[in-house]
Amino acid sequence: MLTLATPTTAVYGPVQSWRFGRSLGIDPIGAVSTCSFNCVYCQLGEIQVSSCDRRMFVPTAQICQELQSLPLCSHGLPSASAIDTLTLSGSGEPTLAQNLGEILTMAKAIISKPIGVLTNGSLLTDPTVREELAIADWVAVKMDAISADSFRRINRPQPTLKLQELWTGLLQFRQQYSGHLAIQTMLLTNWNDRDRAEYISRMQALRPDEIQLNTPTRPQPLTHQLEARGNHLPTTYSYPTRQLKRVKVQELKAFSDRLERELGIPMRYPFQTAGADN
Numbered sequence: 001m002l003t004l005a006t007p008t009t010a011v012y013g014p015v016q017s018w019r020f021g022r023s024l025g026i027d028p029i030g031a032v033s034t035c036s037f038n039c040v041y042c043q044l045g046e047i048q049v050s051s052c053d054r055r056m057f058v059p060t061a062q063i064c065q066e067l068q069s070l071p072l073c074s075h076g077l078p079s080a081s082a083i084d085t086l087t088l089s090g091s092g093e094p095t096l097a098q099n100l101g102e103i104l105t106m107a108k109a110i111i112s113k114p115i116g117v118l119t120n121g122s123l124l125t126d127p128t129v130r131e132e133l134a135i136a137d138w139v140a141v142k143m144d145a146i147s148a149d150s151f152r153r154i155n156r157p158q159p160t161l162k163l164q165e166l167w168t169g170l171l172q173f174r175q176q177y178s179g180h181l182a183i184q185t186m187l188l189t190n191w192n193d194r195d196r197a198e199y200i201s202r203m204q205a206l207r208p209d210e211i212q213l214n215t216p217t218r219p220q221p222l223t224h225q226l227e228a229r230g231n232h233l234p235t236t237y238s239y240p241t242r243q244l245k246r247v248k249v250q251e252l253k254a255f256s257d258r259l260e261r262e263l264g265i266p267m268r269y270p271f272q273t274a275g276a277d278n
């Protein structure tokens with residue numbers, strides 16, 4: 001079975017995800033976590049560099065070399081049979097990588113599996129980012145907040161970022177993107193009726209292909225942990241963590257059922273198939 005676990009490589013995993021299946025990760029950011037947000041629940045721990053500036057982090061040639069070094073399958077091709085998808089994510093916000101479009105094009109040429117990007121959507125106001133992101137087969141955009149106040153409290157964005165502008169960028173992206181668009185929403189507490197209604201109205205305007213509702217299901221590292229980029233789920237933690245607020249699975253299910261009814265799109269949430277409680 002294909003397993004790459006070296007924490008210093010840009011290609012890592014594969015990791016098992018309730019949202020994407022078995023996913024091979026590509027980290028275009030590298031060892032120092034860098035993001036335009038510093039979400040209170042971030043599994044990377046406290047973000048080390050807070051920035052909205054695009055730049056080169058990991059050279060495309062390095063990622064290309066790592067993908068080409070994957071174990072070969074019986075047909076002499078990179079062993080992608082054990083994975084469902086490739087995911088650009090990793091140590092921060094992948095759209096900060098100036099070579100995002102280059103990486104997507106290169107990876108698609110090497111491995112014939114769908115490739116997607118997990119993004120916080122903060123750079124979707126930039127037409128170049130929208131154009132590069134549109135190369136991906138699927139894109140999952142974070143949307144945790146309805147109000148500017150909850151945006152500041154939960155996502156702790158760079159001060160220049162405005163929720164309304166991000167929303168406008170996301171709508172523009174939806175108009176030009178023909179791939180699969182998922183919205184990811186992390187619930188730390190139950191929303192009130194007004195926030196739920198506002199969320200539904202926004203989703204009706206956006207028309208995503210699916211919504212993934214989440215809640216923190218594992219402790220958050222207090223300091224930066226590169227291994228957390230790989231959905232690492234130890235039974236015991238060798239570093240300090242804290243338990244985050246979360247909502248019960250029954251409550252996620254109830255909101256999910258309502259969204260599915262009112263929006264008519266597929267919904268996902270943790271423990272959906274197992275029917276387990278949290």
Ligand code: SF4
Nearest residue numbers: 035037038039042120
């Ligand atoms: S957007 Fe993602 S990487 Fe950035 S702080 Fe939030 S959870 Fe962490």
